[in-house]
Amino acid sequence: MSAVERQLDELEETITDEVPAGISISDVKYEGPELVIYTRDPKEFAADGDLVRRLASKLRKRITVRPDPDSLSGPETARERIRDIIPEAAGVTDLDFHADTGEVVIEAGKPGMVIGRHGSTLREITQEVGWTPEVVRTPPIESSTVSNVRNFLKQEREDRRDILERVGRQIHREEMADEQWVRITTLGCCREVGRAAFVLSTAETRVLIDCGDKPGAEDEVPYLQVPEALGAGAQNLDAVVLTHAHLDHSALVPLLFKYGYDGPIYCTEPTRDLMGLLTLDYLDVAAKEGRAPPYESGMVREAIKHCIDIEYGDVTDIAPDIKLTLHNAGHILGSSIAHFHVGDGLYNVAFSGDIHYTDTRLFNGAVNEFPRVETLVLESTYGGRNDYQTDQEDSERDLKRVINETYERDGTVLIPAFAVGRSQEIMLVLEEAMREGEIPSMPVHLDGMIWEATAIHTTYPEYLRDDLQDRIFHEDRNPFLADEFNHIDGGEEERQEVADGGPCIVLSTSGMVEGGPIMSWLRHLGPDPDNRMVFVGYQAQGTLGRRIQNGWDEIPMNDRGEGRGGTLTLNLDVETVDGFSGHADRQGLENFVRTMNPRPEKVLCVHGDESSTQDLSSALYHEFNMRTFAPKNLETFRFK
Amino acid sequence: MSAVERQLDELEETITDEVPAGISISDVKYEGPELVIYTRDPKEFAADGDLVRRLASKLRKRITVRPDPDSLSGPETARERIRDIIPEAAGVTDLDFHADTGEVVIEAGKPGMVIGRHGSTLREITQEVGWTPEVVRTPPIESSTVSNVRNFLKQEREDRRDILERVGRQIHREEMADEQWVRITTLGCCREVGRAAFVLSTAETRVLIDCGDKPGAEDEVPYLQVPEALGAGAQNLDAVVLTHAHLDHSALVPLLFKYGYDGPIYCTEPTRDLMGLLTLDYLDVAAKEGRAPPYESGMVREAIKHCIDIEYGDVTDIAPDIKLTLHNAGHILGSSIAHFHVGDGLYNVAFSGDIHYTDTRLFNGAVNEFPRVETLVLESTYGGRNDYQTDQEDSERDLKRVINETYERDGTVLIPAFAVGRSQEIMLVLEEAMREGEIPSMPVHLDGMIWEATAIHTTYPEYLRDDLQDRIFHEDRNPFLADEFNHIDGGEEERQEVADGGPCIVLSTSGMVEGGPIMSWLRHLGPDPDNRMVFVGYQAQGTLGRRIQNGWDEIPMNDRGEGRGGTLTLNLDVETVDGFSGHADRQGLENFVRTMNPRPEKVLCVHGDESSTQDLSSALYHEFNMRTFAPKNLETFRFK
Ligand SMILES: [Zn+2]
Ligand SMILES: [Zn+2]
Ligand SMILES: [Zn+2]
Ligand SMILES: [Zn+2]
Ligand SMILES: [Zn+2]
Structure with a gap:
């Protein structure tokens, strides 16, 4: 029996002890970062509104409850009952039943009305029909990207469950390393704008953050061939985290799958969809300009199939020793600052991705409060001493x-x-x-x-x-x-x-x-x-x-x-007409750091040309007396 | 036909054109860094005293000439003739004929007398008997280490020729990388004394410099498991260079072979023998102290079999883009400063190993003149502000x-x-x-x-x-x-x-x-x-x-x-009674840098405790206005 199986057996026992008598647990599985509990009594489970929260807090895991397929009412009966429960005004456009997992995906114009106050309507659905409801929004404006992605993921459901189960075991594997250290290797985006790609590595785990192209320099791609990245084989990487969908961060993510990568991509849902839109367009443009595209469109689909979407603020286990949280970066739709908590309180690193510090019409300004953060990797697009934008x-x-x-x-x-x-x-x-x-x-x-x-x-x-x-x-x-x-x-x-x-x-x-x-x-x-x-x-x-x-x-x-x-x-x-930038200007970058809570000990200034990164690095050092760097590509910094 | 074979064919043509009519070339091969020319006319070849030098300078390679085995006089006749040619006073103790390569190894108390003025006696031998003579010294004091190593290498001659031929092809392979960069990764020996281990890497090549233990902390070994070292597989390393035989530099070199490494170890001849002596003793001590030795004695023999010995000052190709030269370090017998010339004038790095700057009774002081050197990796054992030794x-x-x-x-x-x-x-x-x-x-x-x-x-x-x-x-x-x-x-x-x-x-x-x-x-x-x-x-x-x-x-x-x-x-x-140290003291280290020619642009201070490396780094920065660093283990610095 593997360590993960032993662990799941123990979890099943604990859960069985914890739930009220009369609720039977038929299986416990990992799917990606989540723990999925299968029960033969989904209705009773749903009746205790607080049970899932109690279990999550006791087990310190994200929990999903699903009905054992044997315990389900038929889809046709269920469909009718669900239609009855959900208010007309919610604008349900589709109900999709998946007997294999007991899930019903409800697409509605007003998801909030399907969910109900504190999830009350969802709970009512489960109590009535046993199925586990999942809600998605019907796009108010029809989007072929969104519907293509949703249809594709529906069609690849089984494959995807296999992937998630494999990833889940990988995340919850027993820690093997007996050393503890934290490093960042720069594969691109240093003293230049473009080809963002960084490796965060510990003795146990390696995570790639972004994998973009360099606009206007198609042959300058991230240094993926070095041993710290794919040179040691694609299995060397545990996870990919995508801060946002701009091509200088995402264009070469699908290429990883051509190179044999087969693990998860963590990003927000809009980043996933926009990556699909932008990388397919990227292939189109390459073809139109007569360049050989670095990968085929099938690899974009591979990438989407491997996406694990997470919401801002959700703390997610992505490895035995790393927890990831994405925070709003204020830059484009779904753009994130990726915060990594390494070890049990060992170290914290935040990758800014691209940020806009103040509110714009579209987005709230970038988040700069974190439970802890010792090192910040900060974009410096407008880090130069004169890079002030018009109001x-x-x-x-x-x-x-x-x-x-x-x-x-x-x-x-x-x-x-x-x-x-x-x-x-x-x-x-x-x-x-x-x-x-x-x-x-x-x-x-x-x-x-x-x-x-x-x-x-x-x-x-x-x-x-x-x-x-x-x-x-x-x-x-x-x-x-x-x-x-x-x-x-x-x-x-x-x-x-x-x-x-x-x-x-x-x-x-x-x-x-x-x-x-x-x-x-x-x-x-x-x-x-x-x-x-x-x-x-x-x-x-x-x-x-x-x-x-x-x-x-x-x-x-x-x-x-x-x-x-x-x-x-x-x-x-x-x-x-200047001033509509999605990037913080020099003032915004300084303010981001000045008001950051807590203030980081070290800042790596990246994603800017040589003078911008050096200007910003030197300014932050003098203003805030922190250790600052303007790294070159292909360097490794050790923090712990 | 592989690129190396094409290259050898071309070399054979050039050589045939270059040698006087009447000298026929039967084969041209690489053995490690050397180009071996087989001729059916070894005597005629030897007659032109300047021919080898001319070929070496035209082809820019180290050249060895050997007789085609078919063209040789029998060992018995040859033995007699050789005895006649070499003066009695040379004290020949052994003649060992190797028909497979046409070499005769002459062991003598006074090798100089076997060689003769400018090699005249050696040339005479070849002219008379056709065999290629190689001279080794009879130890004036009997050494079981020396005789064991020599006997072992004799016995493993065929295996070793295979290794050298493989290494030779590796060294002279066609360059594949289209990028050029130079990096150093620290696997140990930073802010500490012990477990020396560094990787010098280019887009094309990875070289490990030293692989030692940490005295008094047996469990703190170099970070060999990271992808930059062996994590990407042992084939990831092109070469190992050993600066000297002290265990904090050599103890874990044999371990590399247990991990699957199968490439060359470049070092001086005395370093090879002393490594044999000291690592076997290291295994002994581990056994006596009841610790599990990290490898068996067979791995020490593997290491010795893979040694390619080079002399101080010899410029040696060790990869398509790297030339290695060892220079006297003044520290122990055979100890070297390893100088790497990368690319065609791209970059130069010197690893000091351990050095003694001034002359001692045993050794000349460390060499600090180089054709070029941009970065120096410098030991700092006595780099602290008060580390002055008694005269x-x-x-x-x-x-x-x-x-x-x-x-x-x-x-x-x-x-x-x-x-x-x-x-x-x-x-x-x-x-x-x-x-x-x-x-x-x-x-x-x-x-x-x-x-x-x-x-x-x-x-x-x-x-x-x-x-x-x-x-x-x-x-x-x-x-x-x-x-x-x-x-x-x-x-x-x-x-x-x-x-x-x-x-x-x-x-x-x-x-x-x-x-x-x-x-x-x-x-x-x-x-x-x-x-x-x-x-x-x-x-x-x-x-x-x-x-x-x-x-x-x-x-x-x-x-x-x-x-x-x-x-x-x-x-x-x-x-x-202080003052007999094999290490330069603080003054010696400063003088080494002050008088270094040329002065390097960057210095990495290693092989010293935290305060010593930081003191020395800061002193060199202030005194000589160069960029200095006190790296941590597991960091990577990029220079080009
Ligand atoms: Zn379906
Ligand atoms: Zn962006
Ligand atoms: Zn960007
Ligand atoms: Zn030493
Ligand atoms: Zn040493």
Whole structure:
């Protein structure tokens, strides 16, 4: 009998002792980080509203209770009863019964009404039918990504259960190492922006944090081949943690599965879905640009199948000696600061991922309170001594001014924007400005992946800023459903119509004018001097966006993306409105550290160019008298 | 055809073009770092005295020429001719013919006379008989270690040729990595003395430097299990380099073979032999102390079989992108500073091993001139701010005074000493003092491994200080052959006799009075107040030596070593004479760096306790304005 089996047997005994007589336990299993208890008396189990909480606190584990399949009422009877119990207004759109695990997945427009106060409705369901209900939100805006991911996971359910059981045994294995130490190895993202990849290692465990690409330098990938990463074999890694879905953090996660990795990816649910959307697009772009993609789309599906989604604040065992907690990073939907508690009080490390310190329209500001944290790995994108951003209020005023001016001369405003994050932020600005009458009501056309990304945002309102959540929960006040927003889904024909029509606003990808529908919009809108092009996001060196920003007006239109060859003369005005960044600026980074509780002893400044990381490192050292570093790639730091 | 075979074919063509018509080349092979050329015309090859040098410089390789076995005269004829050619006075003691490689190993008391001026005698031999001569020294004092190693290597000749051929192909393989970087990982010996072990790694190659134990902490071994070392599999390592034979550098080298390592160990010849002596003794001691030895003696033989000995100053390819040169470290016989030239001018790192900066009686001071060196990994044993040692001249005066005083009261001087290094240094002091009449001539008894270690020293006089070499080359002036030195080889009986006899000096192991014959000497000499015990070496915390030094005079004699239980009362005087250290003191370490040419950009201070490494690191930083570090174990530093 293996150590894990012995452990499960003991747990089953303890649980049997703990539950009231009359509730019988038929099996106890690990599924990923959770302990699943199968009972022949699910209704009685549910009757004691506090039992699961008591067990969880006694066993110090996350617990799920499921009915023994033999004890279930048939799906048809159950379906009817469930429909009766859940209020009409919850807007149930689907009930999906899984006899193998006794689960019923309930998709509803208003999940909160399915759950009930303190879970009372869910408990009522189990008490009545025995099935274990699980609730997911029906996207208020239809999202093909969300439905593809959900269907795929449904179809791969069995495989996934095998994976989770294997991972569960791995997490709860007996600790073998007799030493204790904590190290971080940098595989990328040091003195550069891009290819985020770090290994957190102990004598027992190795965790990879992020695995991204480097925009504009496709051949510079993380140093995965060194022994500390995959050089020692893919089985060398216990877990992957993904802070957020931006490609500089996620693009090469699917590649790990090509290299033989077969373990879990921990991330939030929206990060999982956005990773699916963005990595598939990444493969698309590579193909369009004639580059050999580093992996096939099947690997994206592998990655999604191996995702274990966790919510902000949930403390999760991911190895015998490591607990992971994700916290809101304020950067994009589902973006996280990954906090690791190592050993029994041995050490704590937080990886910031990318952060925005203050609240934006979309998100609450990054969390910087932790039970303990000795070392912080901090992004430094705007860590340079002069990296102060315009206040967002000023930026919004600017943007509205530009829109009004353009409207007055009957022109159209063209905004190149990243699909995820900045587009939704701008949408919120525009919606409010129209609602408040600060700019005239006019169509806002969304082209490229923006619509889809917005749909994903509305699927996970819990990840949005508090007051925005409230509004989304009330359909009539959901800003993303405002009448002015139009999804460009009619291709060139629709674009031509828009261009021929009256004043309007166009938001289109790609954000740095490197292909995508923006190329087509340039042809439609570029020649008319009454139109305006407004840059609201960072334009990297070497991109067409940066060149246009700098005054280029003769644009070579090659065959890449929607360009059709030849040269295009731009007559429209070009403006730049700063201040909509998803990153904290220098002030924000300092404030994040200043108000951090507790203050870390050591800070590693990464995810910034050489001078930004060194500037920030030196500033934090002098201001807060902490040990700070600006690591290079391929170094290892030992903390304990 | 593999890349190496293609390369060898091309080399064969080039060589054929280069040699005079009439010399035919039958094969070209790699054996370890050397290129071996087989010719059917060895005599003609030898006739052109400059040909090998010209080929070596054209091909930039170390070259050995061997006769094609078909072209050889029979051993019996050859033996006679060789005897004729070599002068009688060379003292040939053995001729050993190896028909498989056409080599004849000539063992002689005076190898220089076998070689002849600029190699003229060797060339004459080949011209006459075709065989390739190789010369080894007959130990002036018989050494069982040397003869065991030589016999073992003779017996394993075929296996060894296979190993060398495999290693040769590995060294000369085509470079695969398309990245270039240079890193050092610390597996031990940081902020502590002991378990020296470092990995020098590039994208292409991984080299382990040293693999020692930690005296007094048997369970603290180098962190070999991490992926950067053996965690990724033993095949992950390309080469091992051993700076010197002290156990804190060598003890766990044989363990690597138990873990599956099958590659070369680069070291000097005396380091190879001393490693054999010391690791076998290490296993012995473990057995006597009832500890499970980490490996069997067969692994020591494996290690010796995989040794590739190189001489000081020889630049040796050990990987496609790494050249190794060993330089005299002045610390013990054969001790080296290991200099690595990485890439084609990419980077240079020197590992000091243990060093003595100034000349001692035994050795020239450590070399600190290099073609280039950017990073120095420096020992810090005496790096602390107050670690200044007594001048050796003063120490010698002190020692002689103690001996004279003891002699005058008819007593015996008992000196616990390490077998390797300090014993021979003291022997040289005593021999000179007697010869010069500064102390009376009297017997000096050598007990434990001291005699054997001395024999190994006399086998390799090239590794001793210049003027000492001269004296050893002239038998009548070899100080180690002085009449006063007596090898205790008669056990307890002889010791009793010595104790009962007149005034004399006893040098015995172990150096820290932790077992060995010194325990027996304590019983024989301890009770007599006319005797003196003199400590000439460092006594570590927790050792019996340190306790006696501190005034203990009731010694529990357990069954360990030669003790026989009960308590022993010491009445003899105890003195300490400092200044015979094999390590540079703080001043020596600073001087080593100050006069180093070129001055390195970075220094990693290791092999010292926490305060010593930090003191030295900070001193070097302030004095020389270089980047200095006091690394922890398990860290990785990137340099390029
Ligand atoms: Zn199903
Ligand atoms: Zn990001
Ligand atoms: Zn990023
Ligand atoms: Zn040493
Ligand atoms: Zn040492």
